[in-house]
Amino acid sequence: MAVTIKDVAKVANVAPSTVSRVIANSPRISEKTKRKVREAMKELGYHPNFIARSLANQSTKVLGVVMPGAVDKTFQNPFFPEVLRGISTAAHHKQYAIQLSTGVTDDEILDGVIQMVQGKRVDGIILLYSKVEDKVLKYLVKNKFPFVVVGKPFTHEEEITHVDNDNYRAAKEATEHLIKLGHHSIAFVGGSVNLVVTIDRLLGYEKAIRNVGIPFKDEYIVHEEFLKEGGQEAIRELLSLDEPPTALVVADDLMALGILNTLHEMGISVPGQISIVSFNNLLLSEVSRPPLTSVDINIYQLGFQATKTLIDIVSDSDEPIKRITIPHKMIVRQTCQQFNKEMVES
Amino acid sequence: MAVTIKDVAKVANVAPSTVSRVIANSPRISEKTKRKVREAMKELGYHPNFIARSLANQSTKVLGVVMPGAVDKTFQNPFFPEVLRGISTAAHHKQYAIQLSTGVTDDEILDGVIQMVQGKRVDGIILLYSKVEDKVLKYLVKNKFPFVVVGKPFTHEEEITHVDNDNYRAAKEATEHLIKLGHHSIAFVGGSVNLVVTIDRLLGYEKAIRNVGIPFKDEYIVHEEFLKEGGQEAIRELLSLDEPPTALVVADDLMALGILNTLHEMGISVPGQISIVSFNNLLLSEVSRPPLTSVDINIYQLGFQATKTLIDIVSDSDEPIKRITIPHKMIVRQTCQQFNKEMVES
DNA sequence: TTGTACGCGTTATCAT
DNA sequence: ATGATAACGCGTACAA
Numbered sequence: 001m002a003v004t005i006k007d008v009a010k011v012a013n014v015a016p017s018t019v020s021r022v023i024a025n026s027p028r029i030s031e032k033t034k035r036k037v038r039e040a041m042k043e044l045g046y047h048p049n050f051i052a053r054s055l056a057n058q059s060t061k062v063l064g065v066v067m068p069g070a071v072d073k074t075f076q077n078p079f080f081p082e083v084l085r086g087i088s089t090a091a092h093h094k095q096y097a098i099q100l101s102t103g104v105t106d107d108e109i110l111d112g113v114i115q116m117v118q119g120k121r122v123d124g125i126i127l128l129y130s131k132v133e134d135k136v137l138k139y140l141v142k143n144k145f146p147f148v149v150v151g152k153p154f155t156h157e158e159e160i161t162h163v164d165n166d167n168y169r170a171a172k173e174a175t176e177h178l179i180k181l182g183h184h185s186i187a188f189v190g191g192s193v194n195l196v197v198t199i200d201r202l203l204g205y206e207k208a209i210r211n212v213g214i215p216f217k218d219e220y221i222v223h224e225e226f227l228k229e230g231g232q233e234a235i236r237e238l239l240s241l242d243e244p245p246t247a248l249v250v251a252d253d254l255m256a257l258g259i260l261n262t263l264h265e266m267g268i269s270v271p272g273q274i275s276i277v278s279f280n281n282l283l284l285s286e287v288s289r290p291p292l293t294s295v296d297i298n299i300y301q302l303g304f305q306a307t308k309t310l311i312d313i314v315s316d317s318d319e320p321i322k323r324i325t326i327p328h329k330m331i332v333r334q335t336c337q338q339f340n341k342e343m344v345e346s
Numbered sequence: 347m348a349v350t351i352k353d354v355a356k357v358a359n360v361a362p363s364t365v366s367r368v369i370a371n372s373p374r375i376s377e378k379t380k381r382k383v384r385e386a387m388k389e390l391g392y393h394p395n396f397i398a399r400s401l402a403n404q405s406t407k408v409l410g411v412v413m414p415g416a417v418d419k420t421f422q423n424p425f426f427p428e429v430l431r432g433i434s435t436a437a438h439h440k441q442y443a444i445q446l447s448t449g450v451t452d453d454e455i456l457d458g459v460i461q462m463v464q465g466k467r468v469d470g471i472i473l474l475y476s477k478v479e480d481k482v483l484k485y486l487v488k489n490k491f492p493f494v495v496v497g498k499p500f501t502h503e504e505e506i507t508h509v510d511n512d513n514y515r516a517a518k519e520a521t522e523h524l525i526k527l528g529h530h531s532i533a534f535v536g537g538s539v540n541l542v543v544t545i546d547r548l549l550g551y552e553k554a555i556r557n558v559g560i561p562f563k564d565e566y567i568v569h570e571e572f573l574k575e576g577g578q579e580a581i582r583e584l585l586s587l588d589e590p591p592t593a594l595v596v597a598d599d600l601m602a603l604g605i606l607n608t609l610h611e612m613g614i615s616v617p618g619q620i621s622i623v624s625f626n627n628l629l630l631s632e633v634s635r636p637p638l639t640s641v642d643i644n645i646y647q648l649g650f651q652a653t654k655t656l657i658d659i660v661s662d663s664d665e666p667i668k669r670i671t672i673p674h675k676m677i678v679r680q681t682c683q684q685f686n687k688e689m690v691e692s
Numbered sequence: 693t694t695g696t697a698c699g700c701g702t703t704a705t706c707a708t
Numbered sequence: 709a710t711g712a713t714a715a716c717g718c719g720t721a722c723a724a
Contacts, residue, residue: 002464004716004718005717005718014694014695015694015695015696016695016717016718016719017695017697017718017719018693018694018695019718020718020719020720021720023718023719028693028694029693030693033693047464047465048717049465049716049717050461050466050467051400051401051465051466051467051716051717051718052401052700052716052719053717053718054700054718055401055699055700055701055702055716055717055718055719056699056700056717056718056719057700057719058700062467065446075427075428075430076424076427076428076629077424077427078422078423078424078427081421081423081424081426081427082421084421084448085421085448088448088449089448089450092448092449092454092458097445097447097461097462097467098445098447099408099443099444099446100430100434100443100445100446101443101444102430102431102434102435102438103434103438104435112438115396115443116443118348119393119394119395119396119397120395120397120701121396121397121408254630258633260633260635261633261634261635282422283422283600284600284630287603287606287607288607289606289610289635348701350700350701351701351703352701360710361710361711361712362701362702362703362711362712363702363703363704363710363711363712363713364709364711366702366703366704367703367710369702374710375709375710376709376710379709379710394701395700395701395702397700397701397702398700398701398702398703399701399702399703400702401700401701401702401703401715401716401717401718402703402704402716403702403703403716404716466717
């Protein structure tokens, strides 16, 4: 059996409670006994038992992180390691541990969350996605369990603490970038329509084109998963239109990569014949060919701030609701080019 | 305060211990009382408190996962989400939760592990990397704490349960593939020399070339981080040699991607002038240009089996030491080509 | 300043 | 088949 607070107490000739107070560094303990106790702790190699502490405290110092459905490939998106890095850093900083929850179906995920919450395994939860009509989110609100979402809640935005980019503006700017280059036929290739981020970016795109009098065409809107396989289908559909687009706003770098590939196979040059701007600025956007013009959304900060905020919430229950916006920045590389006539004629 | 076992006991008119037995589905409880108790549980919305259970059981039903140093970009390698997916699935399956540990420096990582172990936060640990002289590994062995490593331990291989590919053979086969295509000048671009996987693959490479009488040249061995920035340097060095290689064995797809890019910038065609075979078969190897010939190491299985094994170990302490080898498979795409004279003459 | 005693929610042992 | 009771290791109100 491991060494406990009682063993330390015996060696130091004090009561267990005194040892406990030394651990908490209570000011009501004399320096002398503190030293004595600390020596005993070191001598015995004492380490506090977190489980016991949690039970006594009703607090675990653990944060739950809920990932979206790990439907095989979605998960390979480097977005996740990157948020995790931000989360880890912030958590580690405040001595919190991270518990991960995944599942392939929505019910499995909800199940995991219920385990975490009801089982009192975690003090708070970080939701790594935001979609319409999400059961997990509903469950958390209903049970008044502390949580933050990375992304923007679909409804009750003002009542839920969340950390997000201004995706509306980001997409608007990205689209305007293309417009400034002379493009008029701009298509939008987004991820799942259930994701709020897709909705926001679509709205930003729409605003930008409407602002300059370009009509919004349904045929120019393609929704696919945030993945490369999706990209291939999407692009083929678009190019078969009577008036094919000369530029694309793509919701994710990985998807853009797939599109780049498809275009290459079709013998269409980027940015020669089609310009592309995408989102996330993943590592791989630098090494794609050509390197992607991509909106950096500061994924690390998304995770970091979400965690920091959640810790504030769990450690002070009347922390106000916050809406934190992480700045984005368009990184111009080589997938965009001035519009010219040959594009459509080729 | 949440509903406890006692509340249920009262409602069902039984003792708390009986409720506990019903939860464990003890055969020594009559079906009648079981029904009664279960009804009470449902009525009150009872959920067992995992923390309390852990304290009583001395077991948490949590597995710790230790990632390598999150030195900014290394982490973006999709390898990690993919192992995590395997780990999650296996863990979920057996009702285990996953606790993540990261840190940027080695000491920070060790620190996290010590917290997990001494704090009794986890029942066992999965090490997601294997490098020479690893303090974490040493710590775990010294404390006889249950763990498995994904990869091959540098020493005491027979005494440590681990799940790995046969990287030696995989690299040997990859190299032989190039040899069969007529290549004689084959370079090896590996990741950090401290990683055992790098060492194994290098040995496999060496064996393959020695087998056919090709001398091993130091100048043909380049070590860089498993990253794309690294790739760029590596390739420049190689091509400045008197007798530049006509083929490359590259330790990671992400790195290969960087190399592909660099070569393109230098006006060197792949596979026209240089052939490449790399490892991991990440999603992105399909969408690179040209698509990468890559050895699929079945990352998901690596995580899945490691977790399954670890659970076996923690639930039955005299489980024997195991060495599990996950099969690999070379996926031939378009980065390799028959050697011909023009390659060197161009 | 320090010690005593109880509670946190379970499980397990020993009775009955 | 079930109930009392004592752990598990720690925190804390209350007492001294």
